[in-house]
Amino acid sequence: MLLISENDNAREKAKQSQLNDHFECKHIGKVSHLLSVKFSHSNDGSVTRSQQAYIQRLLQRFHLEDARSATTAIEVRPFFLEKDESEDTNAKVPYKELIGSLLYLAQRTRPDISFAVGELAQQCSKLTVQHWNSAKRVLRYLKETMEIDITY
Template sequence: MIFCKTKEHIASNKHSLMEDFSIKDLGDLKLCLGIEIHRKREDGTIKMNQKAYIKRLSDKFGVENCKDVHTPADSNSKLVKMGQEEAFVPKYPHLDLVGALMYIATCTRTSIVHAVGEVAKFCERYDNSHWTAAKRILKYLKTTQDLIIVFSDINKEELIGSRMQTGLATSARSVRQKDTFSL
């Protein structure tokens, strides 16, 4: 992958690399590590999503036909640590799902960061409540799989952003915030 501000710089870098290495120009990047990339040079935007990856995970973890879920976490749920005296028998592919959710949260879906962080706290010892919470996040992703992250030209005069966070209650209070701001 070559990232440059102008096509001329890209061509120059490609030419330099071709002098030392045998490379093949595959054109504009469309898919990388499960992330679909759509670039529109004319309006200076790059749009990214992980719809296909979310679909594969939904099929793998059995939520492909689930009811729609509109928040990544149930604010009425409280996740608690399993007691040390309880026998821990891993029954679910919890670690696989949490790892996949972390990847999605890191790449394109920041709306699930808090909820994923909460279920990740219990990777060492988890039970059905933790598994259910992790699957809820995946159900939310399936419901909202058409959402994309958009990066636009930084030369524009106004920057608008929003943040919404709805989290699991791990103490007596739950976390629920929504902010919109313009700079």
């Protein structure tokens, strides 16, 4: 799958023609949804990407739709600065699933969570209750800021 974004129709047609010369292509026009990303096209040529529906599905999957939201993605004194000797929770929670979902968001539409998720991703092999709570905090932050999107 190849997604082409071009403001100039003539250049877009030229690119499509070049691709058709080498590959069998199907042109579907403007994309509105692709891989859990919503695309909104403006008259000025800008494109806005958002993932509100994906965030809502994550809140439901991890049973946080009724949880209190958070105003920051990470605590003031982050978990990775403290020694935590609490119980290992590796087998008890879907930590890797949540981190993978958060990484997907960070890479597509939410770079504001990249630092927190990157730090949390490093804890997959030595997971503690504090790490799990911090990962859920990122999701609660996304609940608070669900309307944030990216415009190009």
